[in-house]
Amino acid sequence: DGGITQSPKYLFRKEGQNVTLSCEQNLNHDAMYWYRQDPGQGLRLIYYSQIVNDFQKGDIAEGYSVSREKKESFPLTVTSAQKNPTAFYLCASRLQGAGWNTEAFFGQGTRLTVV
């Protein structure tokens, strides 16, 4: 079955550590997105990528990094520079369509907790 897989489902990070969240899609979608979700703040865009080897900063990119070496993969690294990384992270993908009139498909999320 086609879909988006995020792993791990739960992740614990010690202060000062970098951690990487995985996102893989087999939908042959062009674009991929990372969002951060905090209670009462909706989904905030971290990074997005339209094509391989290209990505754009979203609204809250500081303290995060991404790569897009393969069409199906868009890993997110939460660096030690991110001061408050505890949150629910969602990955999404999307076909480009006609001027971006297509919907995004979401993974099940990764809950990151700093311990």
Add this chain to the structure above:
Amino acid sequence: AQSVTQLGSHVSVSEGALVLLRCNYSSSVPPYLFWYVQYPNQGLQLLLKYTSAATLVKGINGFEAEFKKSETSFHLTKPSAHMSDAAEYFCAVSDVGTSYGKLTFGQGTILTVHP
């Protein structure tokens, strides 16, 4: 930059009552608009989308939304609430006519349904 505003972070209705969740967008041209639903600790699922074909859009689970350009609104409605509709709902807007397909979400509205 395009944005959406969801009025009311919490909406409470009785089972069988009308559901109305509000979304207003900010855009110089009519954008593409989406409504998503999220159940606890899960990803987002598409309810419906507006892509300029018809102003009244019907979605899954009996939901519909009407695009009103004069009011820059895309409110979500359902004639009769069911207990299973209790969830968080997000309105989203997609860039139109750009290369990168930025997808921006509102703050979310938590719907509670009382028996």
